[in-house]
Amino acid sequence: MKEQIHIPVLKEEVLSFLNPQKNQNFVDCTAGMGGHALALLERNGPEGKVLALEWDTDLYKLLKNKKRLLVFNESYTRLEEIVERENFHPISGILFDLGFSSFHTERSGRGFSFMKDEPLDMRYNKNTLLTAEKIVNQYKEKDLFYIFRKWGEEKYAREIARNIVSKRKKEPIKTTKDLARIIEKSVPSSYKSQRINCATKTFQSLRIAVNGEIMNMKEGLTQALRVLPKKGRIAVITFHGIEEKTLLDFIKENNLFLLTKKPITPRIEEIKNNIRSRSAKLRVIIK
Ligand SMILES: C[S@@+](CC[C@H](N)C(=O)[O-])C[C@H]1O[C@@H](n2cnc3c(N)ncnc32)[C@H](O)[C@@H]1O
Structure with missing residues (x-):
């Protein structure tokens, strides 16, 4: 499984909103094949780390042994426990790229x-x-x-x-x-x-x-909010209406500030290159 089966969606837009700086730490709650996590690592050197969670064991194995990437084969519903155990502080931003990966449908x-x-x-x-x-x-x-x-x-x-x-x-x-x-x-x-x-x-x-995706999503977002310091950012990419509604309800219930006034959607070129991206919507919360 060496070739890139899954193309990371809205990668440049995620980078632009999470805005990684030298030595900052980030969490990728849905690491998949690592497209976003590795892009963050290209920007947050020489000491910055990414803590990555991936529930799927086959995908998790692809990400092991990468420098400055702490990867765990766990659900993001254990985010808080893992962050505290690893003493992974301070966190500048957290990413949720929800749902399944092309690996799941294709391989x-x-x-x-x-x-x-x-x-x-x-x-x-x-x-x-x-x-x-x-x-x-x-x-x-x-x-x-x-x-x-x-x-x-x-x-x-x-x-x-x-x-x-x-x-x-x-x-x-x-x-x-x-x-x-x-x-x-x-x-x-x-x-x-x-x-x-x-x-x-x-x-x-x-x-x-x-x-249990929707229950997990609510739990993951709640824990993300708890482990993030003030001004930290949470970027969420949704792919369908149920995820969107869950996210918007969460934002409302917690009175959160949305950095993206309108959801960010992929450009035509991205959709041409990766049809899976067509329903993606990125929203970024600031704590
Ligand atoms: C859209 S893909 C992420 C793709 C990734 N950003 C990349 O660039 O390759 C979503 C991933 O989240 C994983 N996932 C789903 N539910 C999860 C959970 N509760 N905890 C951790 N990972 C989860 C899936 O196995 C899948 O690999």
Whole structure:
């Protein structure tokens, strides 16, 4: 896994807002393949460090043994504990680049993409117990409906949930293609000719449910605020409406000051070069 599978999104914009200076320390809560973390390290030498957290063990292994990078295979819901244990102070800025990496859809083999035929897993961290297969085969119809509607904002959540339950009575739903076929049969043909694939929202909602993403996000942001000194910055890149709403609610509840009046979105050239960036929005909070 040497080549760059995941292109860091809004990298220059993140650098410009976190504005790393010589010897400052930063935290990257979602290190992935390290695109942002390494870019910060290019600017904060000779003594500045980056503390990086990556929940996925396969990705974490790629980042080990880099100078001035303290990397841990942990969820950012343990941010405060790790920062205190490592006595990682003062922190100038913290980054959350939310969701999954291109590694997950392209290489993980864990069923993040409806474009591939893979087991329905969707876990970032293989030590956690809940998988997409368990949800799809064991949850009650009303709970499936709730997940698809709440975390996917899926218009046809009711139909998809109903068809999953009827299909699994005959045989268990095992793979991404099995699920994608059920979704296709549950929605009208007009829905299939839209810009985004008709399975996108259901898959998104399952990934969120499997990994507890929204709960984690609230917890991670809360801890980020606690470990950051006054005037420290938190940069957050969201990729869909649920993440955006969670972030905006958090900002409101904590009465925080947004440095970005409007969310920063990628330039056309970036979107051409990396289609995944098209839904990215960067917001920066100052404590
Ligand atoms: C959008 S990617 C980050 C990409 C990264 N900025 C880069 O340039 O390669 C998000 C990463 O966050 C990780 N992740 C998701 N939830 C996490 C959590 N609770 N704690 C730590 N990492 C998490 C995922 O495994 C994924 O690799």
